[in-house]
Amino acid sequence: MLALENIHAGYGPIDVLKGITLRVNEGEIVTVLGANGAGKSTTLMTIAGVNPCRQGMITFAGEPIANLPVHEIVRLGISQVPEGRRIFPRLTIRENLELGAFQRNDDIAGDLERALDLFPILRERTGQLGGTLSGGEQQMLAIARALMARPKLLLLDEPSLGLAPLMVVKIFEIIRAINQQGTTILLVEQNANMALHIAQRGYVLETGRIVLEDSAANLINNEQVRKSYLGG
Amino acid sequence: MKLRFHWAFLLVAALVPVVGLFVPAARSLGELLRPIFIMAILALGLNILTGFTGILNLGVAAFMALGAYAYAILTCDIYPFQFGFWPAVMLTVLVGLLAGLMLGLPTIRLRGDYLAIVTLGFGEIVQDSLKNMDVITKGTQGINPLPGPTFAGYMFRSETYAPWYYLFLGFLALVVLLNRNLQRSRVGRAWIAIREDELAASCMGVNPMKMKLLAFSLGAAQCSLAGALWASFLGSSGEPGNYDFQVSIIALCIVIVGGMGNIAGVLLGALVVVGCNSLVLETFTNFLKAHELISSTNVYTAPGNWKYMLFGLALILMMRFKPEGLLPSRQVKAELHPHEPPPS
Numbered sequence: 001m002l003a004l005e006n007i008h009a010g011y012g013p014i015d016v017l018k019g020i021t022l023r024v025n026e027g028e029i030v031t032v033l034g035a036n037g038a039g040k041s042t043t044l045m046t047i048a049g050v051n052p053c054r055q056g057m058i059t060f061a062g063e064p065i066a067n068l069p070v071h072e073i074v075r076l077g078i079s080q081v082p083e084g085r086r087i088f089p090r091l092t093i094r095e096n097l098e099l100g101a102f103q104r105n106d107d108i109a110g111d112l113e114r115a116l117d118l119f120p121i122l123r124e125r126t127g128q129l130g131g132t133l134s135g136g137e138q139q140m141l142a143i144a145r146a147l148m149a150r151p152k153l154l155l156l157d158e159p160s161l162g163l164a165p166l167m168v169v170k171i172f173e174i175i176r177a178i179n180q181q182g183t184t185i186l187l188v189e190q191n192a193n194m195a196l197h198i199a200q201r202g203y204v205l206e207t208g209r210i211v212l213e214d215s216a217a218n219l220i221n222n223e224q225v226r227k228s229y230l231g232g
Numbered sequence: 233m234k235l236r237f238h239w240a241f242l243l244v245a246a247l248v249p250v251v252g253l254f255v256p257a258a259r260s261l262g263e264l265l266r267p268i269f270i271m272a273i274l275a276l277g278l279n280i281l282t283g284f285t286g287i288l289n290l291g292v293a294a295f296m297a298l299g300a301y302a303y304a305i306l307t308c309d310i311y312p313f314q315f316g317f318w319p320a321v322m323l324t325v326l327v328g329l330l331a332g333l334m335l336g337l338p339t340i341r342l343r344g345d346y347l348a349i350v351t352l353g354f355g356e357i358v359q360d361s362l363k364n365m366d367v368i369t370k371g372t373q374g375i376n377p378l379p380g381p382t383f384a385g386y387m388f389r390s391e392t393y394a395p396w397y398y399l400f401l402g403f404l405a406l407v408v409l410l411n412r413n414l415q416r417s418r419v420g421r422a423w424i425a426i427r428e429d430e431l432a433a434s435c436m437g438v439n440p441m442k443m444k445l446l447a448f449s450l451g452a453a454q455c456s457l458a459g460a461l462w463a464s465f466l467g468s469s470g471e472p473g474n475y476d477f478q479v480s481i482i483a484l485c486i487v488i489v490g491g492m493g494n495i496a497g498v499l500l501g502a503l504v505v506v507g508c509n510s511l512v513l514e515t516f517t518n519f520l521k522a523h524e525l526i527s528s529t530n531v532y533t534a535p536g537n538w539k540y541m542l543f544g545l546a547l548i549l550m551m552r553f554k555p556e557g558l559l560p561s562r563q564v565k566a567e568l569h570p571h572e573p574p575p576s
Contacts, residue, residue, distance in 0.1 A: 074437035086432040103437035
């Protein structure tokens with residue numbers, strides 16, 4: 001569904017990604033693991049079109065999408081939940097969700113219902129301003145908002161960041177549920193343990209290069225991964 | 233149902249000339265309201281940019297000038313076009329739309345302060361060009377005389393009062409209605425999203441460049457409309473100096489004092505800012521003169537001449553005590569008072 005071929009991208013004179021090749025098949029949850037600064041977020045931002053791709057090919061459903069404007073990529077069916085959530089803090093929950101469906105005008109009310117079914121806690125607060133939610137609720141709102149675009153592929157950037165352990169478990173349950181409803185997911189995480197438990201496959205990123213690629217089950221048992229990312 | 237301030241404003245304003253038939257004071261109030269209507273249309277144009285989309289524009293007077301001159305060239309009998317009022321106004325709005333697009337296209341990628349400087353420069357360039365292209369614009373004389381508007385066979389004359397009043401009020405109501413619908417539309421949502429967080433907005437599928445250009449053109453078109461109406465009222469394009477930086481700043485004052493991003497706020501702002509200028513200060517000056525409390529030879533003693541200083545003081549006081557304006561939009565209020573509970 002999504003394929004990256006030898007991607008180079010970065011900021012200023014520095015290439016953060018030095019030839020990333022990865023693929024996501026339809027229906028999968030694929031996770032990208034790595035330490036701070038390895039290039040995980042840059043990979044997602046490059047796919048989403050926020051960051052220019054300097055070299056290499058990105059194809060989505062067979063179409064090249066590298067360096068298309070962000071809004072075009074959303075239209076093709078890739079939605080991003082950006083790092084740090086970036087909800088609209090001074091718009092209401094409902095307005096946030098409606099903006100998620102900006103590219104569409106069919107059955108938005110129905111999708112709003114489905115999103116609120118997935119996150120009942122948001123339903124009680126549709127008129128409340130986004131900024132008044134807790135961190136976990138904001139993460140839920142960001143995911144719900146991305147789903148409003150009816151993406152084929154959902155890009156998630158560190159959904160567990162800064163959340164209480166119980167909330168992390170909850171968010172990962174929801175991610176698995178979204179996947180089971182048919183949305184393909186590319187998940188960037190520092191919480192390797194949680195990510196590998198819901199993903200089918202994973203990639204390990206180190207200083208801009210893929211150093212490992214395997215099924216999630218194998219990665220959990222991999223000596224190197226255990227040492228570096230799973231705490232022994 | 234709660235009666236919104238802007239509809240109440242328009243309703244009360246519509247009654248002023250009727251009351252004026254019986255109460256002479258209402259008539260002089262009505263005469264003061266006409267320029268307020270025009271400034272409100274100008275400020276609502278700026279509000280699309282600054283209030284909704286978050287783009288600071290310091291040159292709206294230039295679009296007003298373009299509107300006034302375009303209208304003058306289209307109607308004045310020294311030019312070959314000699315359109316009537318209605319087609320000329322429509323074409324002027326189109327000219328404003330294109331002018332906004334042409335200024336926006338090369339500059340819209342600039343951010344914040346840099347774009348503000350461009351609009352500031354544009355304001356000066358337009359004014360100087362109008363002064364110097366005297367073959368077309370008649371330099372500092374302005375283009376005149378212009379024929380009055382006609383409506384269903386009725387000819388507007390400069391000495392009449394109520395027809396002009398209702399003409400401007402009608403246009404203002406139209407602009408308010410248009411902006412109201414824009415604000416609630418998909419486009420309006422996109423503008424507010426861009427103002428809040430441009431990157432997040434583009435992740436929602438909003439094309440920020442397209443939406444900002446749209447804001448630029450629609451804002452400019454409204455400012456041109458204000459210019460055309462003003463020119464038709466004056467019977468002249470006015471001279472280029474009528475559309476100087478101070479006009480742009482007054483429009484910005486109206487938006488800030490009234491409440492950024494809120495149509496009702498902008499109407500209130502126009503009432504307060506222009507009203508203070510032409511009603512309070514002038515009445516006070518006349519009162520002092522009548523009682524010989526100030527000398528007529530020393531200009532410094534007339535309060536009317538202190539207006540820009542008083543405006544400045546008012547802006548500083550607003551920033552200190554009510555930075556969101558008198559009637560702010562919900563988002564601006566939440567931005568400046570993050571700890572107060574929002575209205576449910």
